[in-house]
Amino acid sequence: MASIPSKIQSSHHTRSNSLPSIPHPVTSQIDGHLSRLRTSESASTSSSISQKLRGLQGLHECIDKLLLLPLTQQALTKEQRKKWVVEMLDGSLRILDACSTAKDALLDTKECSCELQSIMRRKRGGEMALVSEIRKYLTSRKVMKKATQKVLKNLKGMEKCNNDDQTPSMATMFREVEGADITLFKSLLSFISGAKVQPKTSKWSLVSKLIHHTRVESEQEVDANEFSKVDAALQFIIGHKDNYSQIENVQKKLQNLDSCIQDLEEGIECLFRCLINARVSILNILNH
Numbered sequence: 413m414a415s416i417p418s419k420i421q422s423s424h425h426t427r428s429n430s431l432p433s434i435p436h437p438v439t440s441q442i443d444g445h446l447s448r449l450r451t452s453e454s455a456s457t458s459s460s461i462s463q464k465l466r467g468l469q470g471l472h473e474c475i476d477k478l479l480l481l482p483l484t485q486q487a488l489t490k491e492q493r494k495k496w497v498v499e500m501l502d503g504s505l506r507i508l509d510a511c512s513t514a515k516d517a518l519l520d521t522k523e524c525s526c527e528l529q530s531i532m533r534r535k536r537g538g539e540m541a542l543v544s545e546i547r548k549y550l551t552s553r554k555v556m557k558k559a560t561q562k563v564l565k566n567l568k569g570m571e572k573c574n575n576d577d578q579t580p581s582m583a584t585m586f587r588e589v590e591g592a593d594i595t596l597f598k599s600l601l602s603f604i605s606g607a608k609v610q611p612k613t614s615k616w617s618l619v620s621k622l623i624h625h626t627r628v629e630s631e632q633e634v635d636a637n638e639f640s641k642v643d644a645a646l647q648f649i650i651g652h653k654d655n656y657s658q659i660e661n662v663q664k665k666l667q668n669l670d671s672c673i674q675d676l677e678e679g680i681e682c683l684f685r686c687l688i689n690a691r692v693s694i695l696n697i698l699n700h
Contacts, residue, residue, distance in 0.1 A: 438477045442585070445471035449592050455599035458638060458672040464596050465679030472686035475589060479693040487582055488697050496583045497698065503590045504691045506566055510597040511684045513563045517556045517604050518680070521639070522673050524549040525666050532663055542659075546646045553606075553643060560601040567594050567601075593687075600676070606640035638672040641665050 448467060455461045478484055488497050528545050571594060636644065645662045 438474050438481070441474045442471065442478065442589075445474060446588055446592060449595075455596060456603070456637075458603070458675060461596075461600055461603060462675050462679050464599070465676070465683055468592060468596055469679070469683050469686055471589060471592065472683065472690055475586075476686065476689050476693060479690060479697065484582075485697045488694065489700075494698075496586075497694065499583075500586050500590075501691065501694060503570060504687065504694075506570060507590065507593045507597065508684070508687055508691070510563050510567060510593075510601065511680060511687060513559055514597065514600055514604060515677070515680055515684065517560060517601075518673050518677050520552050520556060521604075522670065522677075524552050525642075525669055525673075529663060529666050532659055532666075543650065546650055550643070550646055550650070553639075557605045560605045564598060564601055567598050570594055600680075603637055604639060604676075606637065606643050638665070638669040642669050 445467060449464065449471070452464065452467065453460050455464045479488075487493065528549055531542055531545050570590070642662070642665045645658060645665055649658055649662065
């Protein structure tokens, strides 16, 4: 990543979270987006993740504008700084991989959910067909979770690579953007896989769990996200084949999941296009 002229370069050590002082309104917009993403609520629900996706979309739209500035293009083409550009391209490829994994996971889950709901509504083939479709859904989810875990491991590896303080200001800026991408996709992929952050358990909560076991189970159901609720409900049916009174409850959970997937798909698709545009812009700069 190239540095910018000293007369417009801000000190990374003085304001490590600031953007380079390029005389253009887009830099203050980028700074504003990064600040809002840092201070917004943690991405632990479908609504908060959707909000973060919209925030990242706005951030990357500003990045694309920044890449069109002659000053930025001159900086990125300097021979001695091309290693930062290579790093940025490598990082963008990993982020795109995470985005593609999330898109595939949502699509697969949606397709399995639709087929499962169709069987439940029409009662085609009886209990055997239903059990077979539930197993198909859970198998698909298991494969998807392995894929997301692999991508999550890659994202964590990128975080370790971003701890170098001896980088030019423009490189620092792009790394802040990449850091925001990593944070969001870690939350998103964990959410899709049905994982949730476990709160710290106090001694009193341990006692409460022993005394009020039923209440705690109810609270865990409320805390679970749309994906994990469906997973748990289907696992219950598989384990209690004589209890099909839960079918109507599962249908409601599947409908909530479909709504959640639709919101996430829209946000991911918009962000995916922004990520592609930025990568194409960088490659075009290098090829001219």
